[in-house]
Amino acid sequence: MSNNTLEILYNPETITKIYSQILDNTNNRWDFYADINSLAVPFAIEQVNRAILNAKNRGVRFRFVIEITKANLTFCKNSVMKVAEIRHLEGIKGNFGVSDTEYISTSSTDSTSDIEQKTETTKAETTLQHAVYSNVKEDIQQQQYLFEILWNNAIPAEKRVREIEEGIQPVETIALEDSTEIAERIKKNIESSNEIKICFQAGGLQLIYNNFLEPYKKVLDSSKKGQHKGIRCITTINKDNEELAKLFLNAGTHIRHTKNLTPLNFSISDKEFQATAEKMEGGRMLRSLLVSTEPIYMDHYNSIFEQLWDNSIDAKDRINDIKEGVDLTDIEVIPRSARARLLYLELVKNAKEEILFIFPTSSAFIRQDKMGAIPLAIEAAAKKEHTVRVRILVPYSESIEQRIKLLELKREEEDITSHDPNITVRYTEQSSHAKTTILVVDRKTSLMMELRDDSKTTFDEAIGLSTYSNSKAGVLSYVAMFEKLWNQTILVEQLTVLNKQLETSNEHIKIANAQLASANERLQLHDKMQQEFINVAAHELRTPIQPILSTVGLLSSANQAMITREELNESISMITRNATRLKQLSEDILDVTKIESQSLNLRKEVCDLNDMVRNSIEEYKRNQVMRSNKDIQIKYTSYDDTLFVEVDRSRIAQVISNLLSNAFKFTKEGRIVVNIGRDQNNNKEVIVSVKDSGRGIDPEVVPRLFEKFASKSFQGTGLGLFISRSIVEAHGGRIWAVNNNKVVDGQGGATFYFTLPISRRVQTNRN
Amino acid sequence: MTTENETTKDNDKKKKILIVDDEPDVSTVLKKVFKQSGFIADSYDDPISALENFKAGSYDLILLDIKMPEMDGFHLYREIKKIDNKVKVCFLTASEMYYERFRKEEGFYALDKDLFVRKPIGNEDLIKKINTIISQAK
Numbered sequence: 093m094s095n096n097t098l099e100i101l102y103n104p105e106t107i108t109k110i111y112s113q114i115l116d117n118t119n120n121r122w123d124f125y126a127d128i129n130s131l132a133v134p135f136a137i138e139q140v141n142r143a144i145l146n147a148k149n150r151g152v153r154f155r156f157v158i159e160i161t162k163a164n165l166t167f168c169k170n171s172v173m174k175v176a177e178i179r180h181l182e183g184i185k186g187n188f189g190v191s192d193t194e195y196i197s198t199s200s201t202d203s204t205s206d207i208e209q210k211t212e213t214t215k216a217e218t219t220l221q222h223a224v225y226s227n228v229k230e231d232i233q234q235q236q237y238l239f240e241i242l243w244n245n246a247i248p249a250e251k252r253v254r255e256i257e258e259g260i261q262p263v264e265t266i267a268l269e270d271s272t273e274i275a276e277r278i279k280k281n282i283e284s285s286n287e288i289k290i291c292f293q294a295g296g297l298q299l300i301y302n303n304f305l306e307p308y309k310k311v312l313d314s315s316k317k318g319q320h321k322g323i324r325c326i327t328t329i330n331k332d333n334e335e336l337a338k339l340f341l342n343a344g345t346h347i348r349h350t351k352n353l354t355p356l357n358f359s360i361s362d363k364e365f366q367a368t369a370e371k372m373e374g375g376r377m378l379r380s381l382l383v384s385t386e387p388i389y390m391d392h393y394n395s396i397f398e399q400l401w402d403n404s405i406d407a408k409d410r411i412n413d414i415k416e417g418v419d420l421t422d423i424e425v426i427p428r429s430a431r432a433r434l435l436y437l438e439l440v441k442n443a444k445e446e447i448l449f450i451f452p453t454s455s456a457f458i459r460q461d462k463m464g465a466i467p468l469a470i471e472a473a474a475k476k477e478h479t480v481r482v483r484i485l486v487p488y489s490e491s492i493e494q495r496i497k498l499l500e501l502k503r504e505e506e507d508i509t510s511h512d513p514n515i516t517v518r519y520t521e522q523s524s525h526a527k528t529t530i531l532v533v534d535r536k537t538s539l540m541m542e543l544r545d546d547s548k549t550t551f552d553e554a555i556g557l558s559t560y561s562n563s564k565a566g567v568l569s570y571v572a573m574f575e576k577l578w579n580q581t582i583l584v585e586q587l588t589v590l591n592k593q594l595e596t597s598n599e600h601i602k603i604a605n606a607q608l609a610s611a612n613e614r615l616q617l618h619d620k621m622q623q624e625f626i627n628v629a630a631h632e633l634r635t636p637i638q639p640i641l642s643t644v645g646l647l648s649s650a651n652q653a654m655i656t657r658e659e660l661n662e663s664i665s666m667i668t669r670n671a672t673r674l675k676q677l678s679e680d681i682l683d684v685t686k687i688e689s690q691s692l693n694l695r696k697e698v699c700d701l702n703d704m705v706r707n708s709i710e711e712y713k714r715n716q717v718m719r720s721n722k723d724i725q726i727k728y729t730s731y732d733d734t735l736f737v738e739v740d741r742s743r744i745a746q747v748i749s750n751l752l753s754n755a756f757k758f759t760k761e762g763r764i765v766v767n768i769g770r771d772q773n774n775n776k777e778v779i780v781s782v783k784d785s786g787r788g789i790d791p792e793v794v795p796r797l798f799e800k801f802a803s804k805s806f807q808g809t810g811l812g813l814f815i816s817r818s819i820v821e822a823h824g825g826r827i828w829a830v831n832n833n834k835v836v837d838g839q840g841g842a843t844f845y846f847t848l849p850i851s852r853r854v855q856t857n858r859n
Numbered sequence: 860m861t862t863e864n865e866t867t868k869d870n871d872k873k874k875k876i877l878i879v880d881d882e883p884d885v886s887t888v889l890k891k892v893f894k895q896s897g898f899i900a901d902s903y904d905d906p907i908s909a910l911e912n913f914k915a916g917s918y919d920l921i922l923l924d925i926k927m928p929e930m931d932g933f934h935l936y937r938e939i940k941k942i943d944n945k946v947k948v949c950f951l952t953a954s955e956m957y958y959e960r961f962r963k964e965e966g967f968y969a970l971d972k973d974l975f976v977r978k979p980i981g982n983e984d985l986i987k988k989i990n991t992i993i994s995q996a997k
Contacts, residue, residue: 627954627955627956627957630953630954630956631926631952631954631956632953634953634954634977634978635882635885635953635978636884637979638885638889638953638978638979638980639882639884639885639887639888640979641979641981641982642888642891642892642982643888645981645982646891646892646895646982649895649982666884666887666888669884670884
């Protein structure tokens, strides 16, 4: 051929001849691009085949870009690879060959699409019908350039061969934009799959039903036979696709329902990943599909699928819910507290069986009560058509307790007490960790409201994020949590009761201990007093003996004749005085013993108190005044009428004598005034008073003046007033003493009073 | 109150004793007892008067009751010691309790137990005891 020839050839022989010549002419290269049908042609024509072998022997480099498939794999390995370097390219159409200087593209008459047949048929049958030939330099350069591009985009044959032999899918990621092609790809994927996971929006089921029902049926059939792992499908089931979902379910598809699927629909088989962002509406075929065999994509979407699968609910449950008209979202996060509030109130209002509340703080209760949640719950509990049981767990506070009591009262007023008390409140421990209000209604829905700021007064301000759920597992776990806390409060209450009982017992023990201690103290005090008594008694008993003993000693040792009458009298007087004192003391001690053993017997007789007091004073004067050199007068003003009393004469005389003796002891000079009279107030008693002008009663002594040894006196037994009180009280009277008011009385000192009841018998007799 | 100052030369050799006891009968009779035994004796039944009239060197010994109103025997002794450091003392009491209580609680624990005599005591024993104390070296 001459230079710069571009020719279309029609004669098969010419074509064969020129083809062979091209191969003979080239010294460096023969680049060949061929589809499945064209690949075998040069090898099938004997003349051309020989030319190929010759060129190869001359050292010409053969490069082929072809499509290697399962069908032509053996042919490629046995024939083609022996002469040429091969690269694989998917989806090749047509053929051309280009050498250093020439180009040819052929077409054969053989229209058989059967690859097997083509490669295995006799070579003679293959003829070339027409061809395009060129040796135009620009054409050649263009074709060579084109081939380089194809060569660079193709993959090494070895890799492709291994993929086919080992069944490995080629790793590729492509975007399909032709509906037919997309349909083919999806169908092919379904048919070649071993497992299908698919996740799509509500319209996806219709799309499959319209376009891929047959391949689906096939797969589901082989799944039933255990030859396929089956189809798992995640979608959103609503009233529109509910029937289709049932159909697919019945056919053996595993379907789960979830809401809020992303707009990306995808499927993963064991071979490839397919995805589209197209809206699936009206079952229309897709216009774009992303296909990838990239393991990273597949792994990624596999894990997404599994997660979604775990978080979705069984389609059967969902279909049931739709049938029952329960149309709810599963889990919804509500960032706006105002919306949570509306939902909260709605849920409480529509409760049919049960409302459970857990409040984290008492403030939360107060806020939500104000907001209307508690009143609504009360209303629900009071409904007659279906009783809603309301249980509330809230940290204790006084204001809440008051509020609850108020509610109970209100209930009584409204006369709805005929129902069981359907609202029960239990108090929990306030915990700093508790940060959520939990509402569970009918064990079907829960609303968890996170506390953002407990110091706020309104719900909207206090609440942060809320989470609504009707997920069975989620709601039931809240219920379980509630029950646990509820039972805990019972335990706590029981513990509290026990603790209180313990505290009470402790209190009792403490009181008993204190009583014991005080009794012990009293005993000790008593002991001490008893000891004191013995000491005082000893002192008092010994003291008068000294003068007696010494006087007797003096008398006996002295020269008897020398003793004057006067001295003798003085001695006798001293002995008498001290012996009398000893006698008095021994009698006092005996009296105390009687009083303390409660065996003080009174021999009562009716007598005139006037006479008795007068006699006592006379008696006292005789005994006392004569042995003292004090200048003290005793003045007695008698009552101008008889005052009959029923008393033990000697005992009352003893009292008067004691009081006089007392007054006398503390008065250095001046006078003692004795007075008697009726009590002005009740006229049932007489009052006897003994007023002295001595130094008065030491304020420290006043509280225990009438007790034993209260006296600070260094004379006497300290028993006189004690005995006097005992005697007066035994007669039904009282005894007391006051210090005189110097301004009113014009003198100091003290006045002792005692009362005695006036004898009624005598009064009656007189009248 | 009874005081007697005898000024004869014989009296200079006699031991001089002061008796203070709030029981007049006791102080009176004891004065007689000492006098009969050759002592020069003064007696008071009021400790305050006894202290007011006390002069250094007047007595060889003071015989004091312990339990007395206004001023007990120990405190009286302490006051007298301020005036006369040399005078000897003997305490006379009817109760061990007062004796013990005063020794322990009132800070007179250093006082020798031998300086105490318990009432009632016979005349001879008392004189013997007093002579013993007076003859003791300081």
